[in-house]
Amino acid sequence: MSPTVPPPLSSRGGDEDRLIDEGVTPFCSNPALGARPAPTPHNALSSECGGRIDRTDLLTCRARADHRFTVITGDPGLSLENEPMPQDTRVLDPYGDTIDWNSIWIARKLRHLAIPGYREGDGFFQQKSNVLRFFSRRTEPNPRVQQQLARLQPPRGVRVLDIGAGPGNLTVPLAERGCHVVAVEPAAPMREMLSENAARAGVEVEVVPSAWEDVDPATLGGSFDLVIASFSLTMVDIRAALEKMHGACDGEVHLYWFFTPPPWGRVLRALWPEVHGAEYHYEPMAGCLVNVLLQMGVFPTVEPAFMGGVHNYGTLDEVVDEFAHRMNRRDRTHDGVIRDGLLRLLRREEDGSLVLDHPAWHAHVWWDTREQLIRPEFNPVY
Numbered sequence: 001m002s003p004t005v006p007p008p009l010s011s012r013g014g015d016e017d018r019l020i021d022e023g024v025t026p027f028c029s030n031p032a033l034g035a036r037p038a039p040t041p042h043n044a045l046s047s048e049c050g051g052r053i054d055r056t057d058l059l060t061c062r063a064r065a066d067h068r069f070t071v072i073t074g075d076p077g078l079s080l081e082n083e084p085m086p087q088d089t090r091v092l093d094p095y096g097d098t099i100d101w102n103s104i105w106i107a108r109k110l111r112h113l114a115i116p117g118y119r120e121g122d123g124f125f126q127q128k129s130n131v132l133r134f135f136s137r138r139t140e141p142n143p144r145v146q147q148q149l150a151r152l153q154p155p156r157g158v159r160v161l162d163i164g165a166g167p168g169n170l171t172v173p174l175a176e177r178g179c180h181v182v183a184v185e186p187a188a189p190m191r192e193m194l195s196e197n198a199a200r201a202g203v204e205v206e207v208v209p210s211a212w213e214d215v216d217p218a219t220l221g222g223s224f225d226l227v228i229a230s231f232s233l234t235m236v237d238i239r240a241a242l243e244k245m246h247g248a249c250d251g252e253v254h255l256y257w258f259f260t261p262p263p264w265g266r267v268l269r270a271l272w273p274e275v276h277g278a279e280y281h282y283e284p285m286a287g288c289l290v291n292v293l294l295q296m297g298v299f300p301t302v303e304p305a306f307m308g309g310v311h312n313y314g315t316l317d318e319v320v321d322e323f324a325h326r327m328n329r330r331d332r333t334h335d336g337v338i339r340d341g342l343l344r345l346l347r348r349e350e351d352g353s354l355v356l357d358h359p360a361w362h363a364h365v366w367w368d369t370r371e372q373l374i375r376p377e378f379n380p381v382y
């Protein structure tokens with residue numbers, strides 16, 4: 001029997017396709033990276049990685065029993081700690097028994113953050129122009145958010161923590177439905193848009209102006225019935241972030257993240273070498289996230305969502321402009337390179353618009369903290 005594949009959403013309009021694209025920032029928007037307080041042993045690496053690791057040749061990232069991390073690079077001088085190079089674990093451990101998935105997440109995240117040209121300027125959503133460009137005020141319903149809300153359906157009066165609330169795509173409708181929402185959002189332009197959207201809807205939202213890594217849950221006024229992190233998993237030490245979410249919740253934790261690279265990620269990967277002279281590395285995705293949870297002893301429900309196989313990007317000029325910003329291009333001379341690259345990667349429809357053939361999947365990963373405890377000793381066999 002052939003597998004059932006959802007139909008391509010090829011007939012979708014440009015706006016709807018932008019909604020797919022807005023899943024997550026392609027750039028690190030965490031202002032706290034590089035400006036953290038003194039690291040505790042648990043978050044030593046995530047704190048240190050901010051400004052210092054700028055090499056893409058990370059080979060291995062190992063976790064020690066006390067949860068401190070050691071990044072081993074190809075150059076012994078670049079090791080964060082003076083650890084000897086590990087032996088080749090692929091030879092010693094062909095079954096992956098010693099894999100620490102949080103270390104895999106961290107290594108991928110660091111490699112992503114270290115992409116030359118990636119962190120130039122400020123964080124992506126720290127720039128108001130990007131927030132306006134990718135989250136412009138719209139009156140039409142956002143299909144992805146509608147889907148999330150239809151699935152969540154929290155009763156009135158519940159306490160919701162929305163981590164990485166952005167412009168309030170989920171926060172505002174949840175508050176309109178009678179939830180008491182606390183929104184964690186580190187980017188000032190996002191908070192500005194969130195406040196405007198909440199005011200327009202006539203709802204009150206409590207906003208915490210921090211990255212989740214820097215939030216002390218004890219200051220949030222008690223536990224939450226629902227904790228949501230929707231396309232905001234930029235945290236380097238994801239395990240520490242997940243443990244904190246679990247601890248803040250007396251109900252369900254819902255995460256939304258990529259299962260496969262998003263369409264725009266595919267374009268960035270193809271064009272980055274031509275613009276920045278270096279390879280573009282994807283962020284860690286939901287498969288890794290789920291394995292981190294399993295190694296915490298949390299067994300989540302994982303629901304895949306097909307995000308379409310064909311993505312409409314509007315006219316050539318619009319797409320060049322969009323990717324010039326997504327790529328942090330240094331000067332306008334790169335626009336020609338981006339234009340040529342887009343014409344290679346995308347195909348033109350009869351109306352002149354460009355489309356990208358690229359099947360993409362999101363993941364909805366959730367669990368009930370009342371039914372599951374963090375029990376690392378339940379380490380599953382892969």
Ligand SMILES: C[S@@+](CC[C@H](N)C(=O)[O-])C[C@H]1O[C@@H](n2cnc3c(N)ncnc32)[C@H](O)[C@@H]1O
Pocket residue numbers: 022023024025029030125163164165166167168169170184185186187190210211212213229230231232233234235
């Ligand atoms: C792509 S937007 C998603 C907005 C909204 N959650 C949604 O689903 O539409 C990601 C948001 O997460 C925020 N963010 C990124 N890293 C974060 C972190 N470490 N802690 C809290 N928020 C973060 C960004 O500033 C941005 O506003």
